[in-house]
Amino acid sequence: MSTHSIALLVLLALTVFWGVGGYNRLMRLKNSIADAFNGVDFQFKDRHDLLLKLTEAAGEYLHHEPSTLTALMQARSDSSTAQDAVRARPSHAKLIQELMDAEQQLNDKLDKLWAASTHNLSMLADPKIRELAQQLITTQSKLAFGCQSFNASVGLFNAARRQFPTLLIARLFGFSAAANLVIGQDNV
Template sequence: MTGFVIFLVAVVIIILYVISIYNQLVKLKNRFQNAFAQIDVQLKRRYDLIPNLIDVSKQAMSHERETLQEVIEARNMAHSALQEAASSPGEPKIMQQLQKAEARLQNAMSGFNVVVEAYPDLKANQTLMQLNEELASTENRIAFARQAFNDAVMFYNTYRQSFPPILFAAPFGHPMDAALLEFEDKAKIQQAPKVSF
């Protein structure tokens, strides 16, 4: 009789432990999905600012149509990739598509900023300056949100890959690791000027 009770207690402990593994996987997945939702909000904010930037610049940059068109196309492509990523955050293939779309948008925006530098009147435009300031602020928010997402993904992947959760992850609906979201950083590290006497 005592052997049966010990067996029963052991089975209950194992079941409770397996339930805790399931709950932890769900909690960590929900955490990185919520973190991606924050990225989603900030990227949408950026995508909403870009058409305003283009509208302000259109008249002054009428013969720079190709640059403006490239920014618009890259923005639309990134917006579509974001919508797809929002439905499956962390899925490697979808995250890679979003990364490529964001890289294209960053390149287009860099080209746009170079062209704006050639127009002093446009550079001094108050509305354009405000939009650029909002865009820079949004970029910082995106960087913070991306870091939070990547941290949450790392916690999820670490837990999922550890033993014994790895034994239960696939059967519990967590068949693969979540992918990090990494954008190309255009900021270059500036070196200190060399001084010679």
Template sequence: MWVWIIIAVVLVLIVLWAVGVYNGLIKLRNLVQEAWRQIDVELKRRHDLIGNLVETVKGYAAHERGTLEDVMKARSAAMAGGQSPAQQAQSEGMLSQALGRLIAVAEAYPDLKANQNFMALQQELTSTEDRIAAARRYYNANVRELNTKVETVPSNIVAGMFNIGRAEYFEVEGEERDPVKVDFGQRDATIPPPSGYAGGTPAGAPAAPSAAPAAPSAAEATASGPAPTAAAPAPQQAPPPAEPTPPAN
């Protein structure tokens, strides 16, 4: 009798443990889905801002047709539905690269850079990128926790029984770029000086006085003959003798 009671208690405990693990896995999966919806909202906002940015650039640089078309094609690919997080990340990476080329083209147009609409769109786009980065960190943290539960024992047994699999991370490729380095320090010796700069003296500056000529060597002195001697000073004449004084009377 006691044996059956013990077995029943053990079975009840196992069922309660399995239910707890299952509920925890479902909760993590829902958190992952919710985090992905937040990313999706910010991505849609990003796509709208990029479309408006392209229209603004087109008004000032319509002849940059190739760059504008590349951005619009990458935007259309990123907006395509039914993509997994990994596929979406690849599409967003391509869009970021095309957008970078568009911004580089815009730098050549001072009127465009000073346009208020263009500046506002850039600020909104920067703010949206920051929100996407924050949402991506939250999403990836939940994905990591879910995948850990799915892959570790004994929770992986429950996950396998109910077909709860791993989730994909969202990592945008090509997002990080090397910062632009501006060096105002001393000029490197390997870099050629600018035009009009020769020998460390700017063009038009008075030349430094040349050094005194070196003394001739002994061989050069012998070949050129004996050096002329200085003329001896003329002998100084003796003063005339003094006249005798006449005797007193």
């Protein structure tokens, strides 16, 4: 074997090892996005459970406004469906956007519930309602913290994806950009 052939084989081997290393790095970063979403996912579930309890408790006071309660439960269901889709593919930007849209609708419906409750002072004085509202505030804070962790993982993945020569591997294997998760605050 000539020196030229050996040099070509070494260059080819280095290129293959570099490609495998770049692919593995992108996969590791993509998996870290999924791991970070697990913490956010738990907070979403907790929030949705609290909203169910809140709707049940508020139903005793807002029986004259069934559409408000129904709309909140539908928005909760839509958000849960979007959450399930993201759980399967947490680095998919379109699914993250759909989850953010569903959460915004849920926040809007929750705002309407609180607006309807302003006319019902006995509801606002109910210790169960007050406790659920406080738990929602706490859960929202935990959710915001989880989103920060998720977004940090997204930032690392997207930065690695844009770097040359990893950019070539990302394009070759279809690693598309991931999206940040931004959830609005409840008006609890």
